[in-house]
Amino acid sequence: KQHRYATNLPSNSGGGKNILANNSPAAVGMSIAVDNxxxxxxxxxxxxxxxxxxxxxxxxxxxxxxxxxxxxxxxxxxxxxxxxxxxxxxxxxxxxxxxxxxTHSHGKERTLSREKGYLDIKPDNFLMGVGKTSNTLYIIDFGLAITYRMPNGQHNPMLKERSLVGTPRYCSLNAHNKLSLSRRDDLISLAYILIYFIKGHLPWQGLKYKEMGLSLDEAVRQVKTDYTSGQKAAELRKDLCHQMVQFLDYTLNLRYMDEPDYGHLCRLLGDIMRTNQWSYDMTQLDWYNI
Incomplete structure (x- = not known):
């Protein structure tokens, strides 16, 4: 049978294409999503x-x-x-x-040690395993991932991008400023996620950007700048333990081509676990016996 692309049909695949089979009564009104x-x-x-x-x-x-x-x-x-x-x-x-x-160098470092930048760190893209892999954290959707080194081994140069790369809530200010992203930006996003988990909210969430006369990207960038390095920087760090503040500040101070000290960051997180007497016993997790 012949097939044709039917671009007027709705797609729920988030990027796939819809196909409608010609000369097939059963196919009338039915769309099939085809992934890339x-x-x-x-x-x-x-x-x-x-x-x-x-x-x-x-x-x-x-x-x-x-x-x-x-x-x-x-x-x-x-x-x-x-x-x-x-x-x-x-x-x-x-x-x-x-x-x-x-394994001091956890999954994130292993991803970056392969000279890959993920560029879309957010809770939606992490999954926990079940059964024998219930202690394994999986990362999915590498649609925005890049190789941050050129074939000659040199780091990619910083360039100006045409649009924001990543998710506004968690991306770095470099992404808002449409600069090339690197390892530091993944770690900044991770810091924002941890703060979100700790506080349950980030200051740049739920902005009434239309009332501000700005686009969502512009509004988030403005507020994020204020809370990370501006007048309200202390407010973002309020109620965070000193290790988490160090984690955030370390990532924000990284330069574009810097190689992060992952061991240092892991030790900070380990200190938080020990200080709060949180258990590493994976059998206590809700999903362990699923």
Whole structure:
């Protein structure tokens, strides 16, 4: 059967195209959303590369030495912060211990270490696994992702963009100013999300921008500037613990080409967990037994 694109039909796919089959009574009034196959292939390829690299990292751990005494011989499973391995004492093969390989560089750093910038960090794009992967945080929709290095290894130069990239509520001021985005901008967005989770609201939400005589982008940019580095900067940081303030300020002070210190940021978040005596026990999460 022949098919044609019917551009006048509504689409709920968020970017797909509608197809109507010619000469098919059953197809009358029915639209079929077709996703961008190229984008799907790119995302699947990135996922496959991620899984292969994880497998290679696990294999590299085998037969590795710990403190010149313990030799890792097998992977037991996944722990809260990483993989757990069994190691034997090289002086006494019958004695073994469990070794936890902490992953200070969590998923976000691994994404960026592959020289990818995500550029649309927001709660909607994160999913928790279920069952055996209930302690795994997944990130989806790489539609805006970029490679921030050129083939010669140099960082992409900063350019002027034609429009805002990302989601106004969580994007950095650099995005509002239509500048090229990099690793720092993903981390700034992450800081905004954490503040949103802590306070339940961001100062630039729900603006009556039409009454302000501005577009949504312009209104959010104006208020966000005031609260991040302007007269109301202290108000945004009010009621935040000092570690969270440090997290925010660190990300805001990063320059375009800077390589972030992910270990420092992870330690700040770890300090928050310990200070509040929050548990890393994933079995206590609501979705663990789903």
């Amino acid at each position: 196959i190229h984008e799907q292939q790119q995302q699947l390829q990135m996922q496959q590369q991620h899984q292969q690299q994880q497998h290679q990292q696990q294999n590299c751990m085998l037969k590795e030495m710990v403190n010149d005494r313990w030799r890792i011989i097998e992977r037991l499973g996944s722990g809260t912060f990483g993989d757990v391995y069994r190691a034997v004492d090289i002086k006494c093969e019958t004695q073994s211990v469990a070794v936890k390989r902490e």
